[in-house]
Amino acid sequence: MTVRIGVAGVCTIAELRARGMSAGAQRHAVATGRLVRLRRGVYCDGAVWRASARRPADRHVVEACAAWLALGRRGWATGYSAAVIAGLPVPHGEPRQLRFSLPRRPHGRRAYPGMRLRTAGVDEADVLLINGVPVTAPARTALDVAREHGFAAGLVLADAALRAGIATAEELRRVAERQSGWPSGSRAVLVATHADGARESPAESVSYAGFVTAGLPLPACNAWIVGHGAGGVRADFLWRRHRLVGEVDGRVKYADPLRPDHENVLVDEKTRQLRIEEAGYVVVRWTAAEAMARPEVVRARVVRQSRVAARMYGVPPVG
Structure with missing residues (x-):
């Protein structure tokens, strides 16, 4: 049977069952490579998974979508995960693991392999849906990266976001003002002050x-x-x-x-x-x-x- 897969080629076992796939058909699809199990109860279309191997950014989008489904469609991608999903430049080897934030951690502290979870608050305006995955908006992503990885790292993302037209100087200023009192918030302010889309690399x-x-x-x-x-x-x-x-x-x-x-x-x-x-x-x-x-x-x-x-x-x- 033909199976229609969700956003980014990823869906839950419950969605597959709701579309008429039996447990036996699901096992056969996995055995033949038509489906790939990414996380407990979360699967990817085999062709999509294999195609994503050509570009690390594509693979990260698929894995991020699977992570979000495994989290019960809660939370949002942050840091370099959010940057790569938004198409912003990231250092070689980044992101090393999926980065997600939740408004509160689930009970029982269940482990999610390959994923770093944080508890954080965020304004609704600072979260976008990109490729089916909620992520921090580019302005927020750039300043989060600056606070964690340094002024230069944040400026790379902020300049690229301004150049691509997916962030504005006003957005950077708004987020920086809110983060100014946070740990390493001075880095966020510095990025918002000096970001310029005229720089091309x-x-x-x-x-x-x-x-x-x-x-x-x-x-x-x-x-x-x-x-x-x-x-x-x-x-x-x-x-x-x-x-x-x-x-x-x-x-x-x-x-x-x-x-x-x-x-x-x-x-x-x-x-x-x-x-x-x-x-x-x-x-x-x-x-x-x-x-x-x-x-x-x-x-x-x-x-x-x-x-x-x-x-x-x-x-x-x-x-």
Whole structure:
């Protein structure tokens, strides 16, 4: 028989029975791979489960839907679970486990393997239904991540949410105001203050967080230096007063030297830097790995190149 499966290909055994599937048919479907048991009393369409293996985000959505059903359709996904379900960038290896919150823990403290449960309160406006799973809204998710994992981690999510149009600056301010008195609430306020959809990658967001933390003058992000639009040149970071341009490398375009256009990409990048220098700026570069793991190295390099610009153009250095 054909079995119609619920949201994300996941449903409960009770729903299967209500649709006419007998216990014997259910066991046969599991044995033949048409159904996959995810949690006690919760099953997934076999084809959906196998297809979800292609992308960790898809697999996490399926597992989150199963977890929500196992919790009796209570609670909501939080933290990096909510981020990946909403399509926001997360670090490699995250989320390590499902993250859910409940308004109150169930009696008996039943164990839910692979799931971290917390008890929390939340405003109705801060919970959305995405892919059939209740999750904290992107603004709340970004600030929750900031409080738990740090300013830079939260800024990555907040910038991406603003850029995608799934959060607003006002939402960030509203949530940050409410969280300001919570543990590590100052991180949430910092993210809401500095979030900007102009930044186009996690590496840019992490770099900017490093500038804020180091107390450096803050640059304009993705600002035009030469012209506008096609044929123009933008910089990741521009300290116009200091005649300094910052560029964070590490994008996919540099990753594979065997790509047919690899040499052209490098030539184009060198030409681009030459145009920036001809416009009267000193360029400082760093990698995404340096921004994330060695921000002090990035700061020192920015300050050093700024002093070069100061000597060349008679402008004040950044620090």
